Each structure stands twice: as structure tokens, then as C-alpha cells.
Amino acid sequence: MTAELPSTDPSALPLRERKKLRTRQALIDTALELFTSRGFGGVTLDELCDAVEVSKRTFFRYFVSKEDVAMAPTQDLWRTFLDELETSEPVGRPLVELLQETLFAALDRMTEEDWAGRVLLSRRLAGETPSMEAHGLHFCHETSRTALDTLHRRLGFDSLDDLRPQLALDLLVAAFHRALDRWTARVSTPTRADLATDMHSAFTALPGSLTLTAAPRVAPG
Secondary structure, X not given: OOOOOOOOOHHHXXXXXXXXXXXXXXXXXXXXXXXXXHOHHHOOHHHHHHHHOOOHHHHHHHOOOHHHHHOHHHHHHHHHHHHHHOOOOOOOOOHHHHHHHHHHHHHHOOOOOOHHHHHHHHHHHHHOOHHHHHHHXXXXXXXXXXXXXXXXXXXXXXXXXXXXXXXXXXXXXHHHHHHXXXXXXXXXXOOHHHHHHHHHHHHHHHHHHXXXXXXXXXXXX
């Protein structure tokens, strides 16, 4: 298991907890820097720990693998989404809207300096590292399962066999990944605000994708 994210302002935490957060952030920053400059496979876990001056035992208090630390920026967003989902108010609105607003609320909490820059480095590494993509799929599956459990516990759907909550989550994740792809491909250095814009565009396109008509292409002339 990785370390939990703080639910409050880090400056309000006890000194011991602030030190733990600084160590975790140093591991993330150093890992992304080394993996980017030397390649993911070109850096051993021992070398990463030596660069941060921590033991491997300390590393495993925060992360389960090199893939885990390299993908921490986006994984932190989704852990915060799960945290937000515990308190999101349904008030009778469509579930898909609740999920989207919850993810936007999580994005608003990604206030660490240069969080977007870390996401960009992580996404570029993932694009050339199959083991990171595999780790991401596993994390996505576990996150969706936890989110589904939360929805059933808090919202009281009639049946665990109801496919609609799972499909709503699947649509959210798919739209987010399309937004993340568009965000990563931006010509200028993308910001957190740019990601919010691309997420909004992807979510707006969802209803139309479900009613998009399939028709044969008409040859010109």
C-alpha cells in the first residue's frame, strides 16, 4: 500500500507528517528526473534511493514499485477523487454529473507546485514504458472498484448487479484519459487549468458519443 494523502493543508500537519510528505515528494521528483534523463529501465531502485538518501525500506513505506512512484502524480488525483467521493452530495442529480464534479473537485486540490509538470513527465514516460501502462491499468481497476463500493454504500442502489453505476464510472475514466491525451499533446506547456478545460470538453462530448450515428462514408464525386 502507498501512503495516504493528507486531507488537510500540509502546513497544518504535525512536523513528523510534514517530513514524511517531503520525503515522498523528493522520491517522486527525483524518480521523474532520473527516469526522464536516463530512461525508466536505466535507473535501479537502489540508485533512486541513494539519490534521495533514503533506504529501500523507507521507499516501500510510500510506494510499491518504480512504476508506482513514476505514476504518483495522476494516481494522487484519483486517490483524492475517492476522498471527495466520500462526501459528495448527490441531491438527486444524474450520477454521471456527480462523478464529473467530484473529479473536478479533486483536480482543484492538486495545488502542489508544478503538479502539472510532474503529470506531463509521468505521461511521457508511460508512453514508452509498457510496465508503467500495465501498472496504470491495475491501478485504474482497483480505483474503479473502490469507487463502485463507495457508490453502493453511500447511494444505496437497489442491486449490486445494476450495471449502470459501473458504466458511469467507466465513461468517466474513458473521458478523462481522452482529455489527458489531448492535454499531453498540447504544443505549449500544459497547465492544470488546461487539463480542466480538456476534461470539460471530453465530458461534454460524452452524450453525443452515445447517439452518434454510424453511416457509410459517401465517396466524393
